[in-house]
Amino acid sequence: MIESNFLYRERTGRDRGMVMQHAADGPDGPQQLNEKEEASRTMAAACLTLSILALLAAVVFLGYETYKHVIQARKSFLAFVPIINLAFLVAIVAHAVGALRKRLWSYDFGLYLNFIAALYWGIQLWWKFGAGRLRIPLFAHVAAFILLLASRAVFPALTAGAKDAEGRADQEIGLGRWSLENIEAILLAFIAALVIRCFCIEVFKIPTGSMVPTLLGDLEYGDRIMVNKFAFNVEDPQRFDVIVFKYPLDTTRNFIKRLVGMPDEEIMLSGGDIFYRPRGEERFRIAQKPFRVQQSIWIPHAVIEDGQVEEDAFFSEWAETSDETKREFTRWRRLLITDGGAFQLRNCVRDIYEVRTQYMTLPRSAGTNEVRDVKLRLAFAMRDPGAVLTASISNGAVDFHVTIDPKRSTLVVAPLEARSGPQSQALSADLTIDVGDPGDEHVLELMYYDGLAYVAFDGAQVGKCMLVEYYDSRLDTVRAGRTAASFSVKGGACEVASVAVYRDIFYIAKGCFNEDEPVKVPAGKYVVIGDNSPTSKDSRLWERKEIRTSDGRGYAFDRDNGSDNRGKGELLITRDVFGVERVIPTDSIVDSSVEYLRFIDEKDLVGRGFLVWWPPERMKLVR
Secondary structure, eight states: OHHHHHHHHHSOHHHHHHHHHHHHHOTTHHHHHHHHHHHHHHHHHHHHHHHHHHHHHHHHHHHHHHIIIIIISSOOSOTTHHHHHHHHHHHHHHHHHHHHTTOHHHHHHHHHHHHHHHHHHHHHHHHHTOSSSOHHHHHHHHHHHHHHHHHHHTHHHHSHHHHHHHHHHHHHHTHHHHHHHHHHHHHHHHHHHHHIIIIIEEEEEOOSSTTTTTSOOOTTTOOEEEEETTHHHHSOOOTTOEEEEEOTTOTTSEEEEEEEEOTTEEEEEETBEEEEEETTOSSOEEOOOOHHHHHHHOEEEEEEOTTOOOHHHHHHHEEEOSSSOOEEEOTTSOEEEOTTOEEEEOSOOBOOOOOBOSSOBOOOOOOOSBOOOEEEEEEEEESSTTOEEEEEEEOSSOEEEEEEOSSOEEEEEEOHHHHHOTTOOOEEEEEOOOOOSTTOEEEEEEEEETTEEEEEETTEEEEEEEOOOBOOTTHHHHTTSOOEEEEEEESSOEEEEEEEEEEOOOBOOOTTOOTTOOEEEOTTEEEEEOSSTTTOOSTTTOEEEEEEETTSOEEEEEGGGOBOOSTTTTEEEEEBTTSOEEEEEGGGEEEEEEEEOOOEEGGGEEEEEEEEEESGGGOEEOO
């Protein structure tokens, strides 16, 4: 008691605390604490070192890809490689600075930037290739990110010694130090956002309906899309890309369309399809969309979803062609077809556009053209082991039949050549399809687009053949046939959960593009057309008007922008090609001319659209 009282009286508050802590921990307490702290620091340093090495490996690999595909080939299939390299390098620097200077905010900044780079990389890989490309650097980055999270979990051990000193410094310096560090963080964030906005990614809102249904446009509720502005710096634009560009008749405005014509070739619109002839070739080839692009732009024509297959809705689109009634509608609103049941699409497939959202209903455009490129999708389940399902698409160029048989499924295609030449025969092939047990649900898709017949079963390709590769003048005569879709069941019962018909974009020849007449695209120029082909103002309809006034000045502007309704009609009010508003007395105009402006210049390309991010229900990759 005497010793305790003496310690209580003589020691300072700090000494008293140390003695009490020593008494609580025992004689080995401080040593164990130091060893634990040292182990945490060693683990954090090891995780940080390994993560930086993994990041450096990813940077080296992507740097090699950049060199190989940008410098050597002068183009790249990885438009995002330099962006990812830059983000990785900045993240590595931020991690290193945070660890060396023991600044937690710097370390976290690198961690967040690393996460954003990984997310952007993943989106681009999915958009471009799916999940099968560049696995080595992707795995390296995933491993680095996991290590970074591990090092972040024990990072306070690295900064434990510095936090006490920083805390004392904060008490001494106070508000000034706190303000300086926050201003530094805000400036770094602002610079990063500015760099990304100017050179990497920019957000645009779609104001018009020229890209329906790929993109919905409205002045207030239009889709918001992200545009990769760095894409065309390292790779050439590809046909059917959705691109943003400066409107050539008013360079202060940005337009978004789908690219259809490439430099130094001839293109031609025929029957709703696009044909092109590169320099040096004699025949026009059909421009075939990549499968991912085609899957994203099928336009609904007659869609009856699962749970909505009821009598009125079904027979408004489909007609029963069997002699006897071979169907019934179940209480789950599905169609049960018995042996001999057959159905055919009632109406022909026309280029009608009507899209409803929770915000608006776009007006229907007049469907004056019959579309030949269609897709038939059936979700079904066989109820009897011997039931056979047959689905078909027929138009002027092809008869396309698929039979789903538990014993032997087949594909039969009768193309144009088989109809017009005795030496040609229909194509026939066996399909590898497993229908499983009765009651198992499956999805069958038949597609004919851009001269290609394609069969998918449960999402996997099971049959494919090219039918029309080159332009043939006989196409004009056979297109008089009506497009039809049908399906039937024999040998048992089959339950249909949903049935849908979709159509492709029908590219209308109008304005300066005439049907079956080629247009030569100069070098460094591109042709663009909107997905809502009937109502899109694009390369087919741009008209440049030039006037010259009595004082010798010349003006060029969009012909549709001119207005002389102010006052008594004595003034022409317009915006010229540089976006400057001009007010010109009409009596001073001495000469005028109008010409079509078919192309956009390579220098006016802004970037490639890759993501719809708002509204949330519309979020998707742009293809």
